[in-house]
Amino acid sequence: MKQSFQKHPSMPGLLKSVGTSFAALPDERRTRSITLKDGHLSALSVFHQKFPSRLQFDVMMRDGVWGEFCKPLI
Numbered sequence: 001m002k003q004s005f006q007k008h009p010s011m012p013g014l015l016k017s018v019g020t021s022f023a024a025l026p027d028e029r030r031t032r033s034i035t036l037k038d039g040h041l042s043a044l045s046v047f048h049q050k051f052p053s054r055l056q057f058d059v060m061m062r063d064g065v066w067g068e069f070c071k072p073l074i
Contacts, residue, residue, distance in 0.1 A: 018044065 022040040029036070051057040 015041065 019037055019041060022037040023035075025036055025040070027036040047057075051060065
């Protein structure tokens with residue numbers, strides 16, 4: 001897939017790009033009440049509501065309680 005870069009990125013553009021990538025993932029689940037793409041987009045929205053930026057997430061993981069909580073998951 002060819003990547004295109006905009007001078008001023010937008011949330012709709014990001015969601016379209018990420019949604020296209022999520023839709024390309026193979027879905028090996030037996031039951032599919034919701035699409036894998038919709039599930040991933042939902043997780044992205046929850047992540048974005050908690051951490052408005054990736055930098056804020058990284059700092060919180062490094063310095064905050066979240067780092068100790070999530071360390072076994074990594």
